[in-house]
Amino acid sequence: MIELNGNEVTPDSFCFPVERVNALETHISRVFLTGKFVFKVKKTITWSLLDYSTLEKRKAYCEKENSLNQEICPELYEGVVPVFADGGKAFFEKPARGKIVDYAVKMKEMPRQSLLSERLRNGTAEEKSFVQLAGLLARFHARAATSPTIKEYGRPRKIREILNGTLAVASKLRKMDGQWLSQITRLTEGRESPFEKRVERVRECHGDCHAGNVFAHEGTVFLFDRLECDEWRLGDTARDVALTATDLDFNKHASHRKAFLKTYSEESSDETLETVLPFYCSYYAFVRGMVNDQKASGLADVDEANVARETADSYYELAADYF
Numbered sequence: 001m002i003e004l005n006g007n008e009v010t011p012d013s014f015c016f017p018v019e020r021v022n023a024l025e026t027h028i029s030r031v032f033l034t035g036k037f038v039f040k041v042k043k044t045i046t047w048s049l050l051d052y053s054t055l056e057k058r059k060a061y062c063e064k065e066n067s068l069n070q071e072i073c074p075e076l077y078e079g080v081v082p083v084f085a086d087g088g089k090a091f092f093e094k095p096a097r098g099k100i101v102d103y104a105v106k107m108k109e110m111p112r113q114s115l116l117s118e119r120l121r122n123g124t125a126e127e128k129s130f131v132q133l134a135g136l137l138a139r140f141h142a143r144a145a146t147s148p149t150i151k152e153y154g155r156p157r158k159i160r161e162i163l164n165g166t167l168a169v170a171s172k173l174r175k176m177d178g179q180w181l182s183q184i185t186r187l188t189e190g191r192e193s194p195f196e197k198r199v200e201r202v203r204e205c206h207g208d209c210h211a212g213n214v215f216a217h218e219g220t221v222f223l224f225d226r227l228e229c230d231e232w233r234l235g236d237t238a239r240d241v242a243l244t245a246t247d248l249d250f251n252k253h254a255s256h257r258k259a260f261l262k263t264y265s266e267e268s269s270d271e272t273l274e275t276v277l278p279f280y281c282s283y284y285a286f287v288r289g290m291v292n293d294q295k296a297s298g299l300a301d302v303d304e305a306n307v308a309r310e311t312a313d314s315y316y317e318l319a320a321d322y323f
Contacts, residue, residue: 004030004041004083005101007090015094028052032092032104039092039104040065041083049231059103064228066105072140072206073224076215078106110222116211120251129216130260133244136223137209138267141237144203153234154202156193162231163188166287173293177316180282183323187279194275198236201270207233209240211247238273242280246288249281250318282322289315 002009002023011018014034022033028050032039042052042061052058062080069077084091086098112118119125152158170176207227215222227233241264248257265273289312296308
């Protein structure tokens with residue numbers, strides 16, 4: 001049985017015909033797929049950077065997520081809808097006798113096989129999709145907001161702060177490579193830091209521009225799931241580029257990577273991208289390794305845990321390769 005906060009979710013929970021409901025979870029959301037639309041509900045969590053603890057806060061975060069993503073992917077984002085509860089059942093958009101118990105971001109559903117992450121995995125990813133993504137990113141970055149406050153997120157001091165926070169978590173999972181640690185921290189130090197020279201490239205970015213957040217469908221790419229958390233979204237535009245480049249490196253698509261970076265550099269006129277790209281690629285490969293370490297530690301199945309650790313090892317090796 002599929003549930004939301006103790007209320008059953010069935011095909012009758014929606015105000016349009018649904019044959020079957022599928023559900024999946026991320027670390028911060030519950031997602032309900034109906035075949036036509038997707039409904040994404042925030043989990044009731046409180047972290048240092050996210051607070052979904054009350055109905056009002058979850059509604060506000062849903063509205064923020066929808067608004068931010070309307071700027072880059074209006075084709076998929078439909079708005080924010082209430083979730084009602086009545087007689088132990090949940091109803092999305094559908095007025096019931098019960099009360100509103102949550103809110104959901106409503107999106108058009110796309111075929112899962114059109115995700116670029118799936119295409120990379122099964123060998124059907126086309127170079128032209130990454131060229132299109134590069135152009136989309138360049139145009140989005142050109143119009144993305146910036147300000148003196150936002151620019152602080154691209155300065156070495158702030159980057160060191162974010163890096164140190166990540167390292168503090170990672171150090172509890174495994175012993176880190178001392179050489180890699182020395183190399184990556186050195187890049188954020190000194191007066192000649194390349195980051196200081198790129199503060200004009202610091203924007204309200206996407207924040208999570210990896211292949212699992214891009215659909216390539218019927219000749220068009222759609223970049224979705226822009227992050228609502230400022231700490232993860234604000235920064236150098238190179239961060240968004242690095243996330244995709246790291247995916248391509250991990251999946252050994254050198255020609256796709258070359259075309260992606262060439263197109264982005266040309267359309268964005270970013271002549272200093274390569275001065276910081278190794279840092280951000282290495283950082284994100286390291287984060288992927290850390291996430292897989294965390295996943296392994298929470299798995300009861302020994303074989304699944306070993307696969308997660310092996311994936312983590314591969315990402316840590318990739319992180320070191322950038323230097």
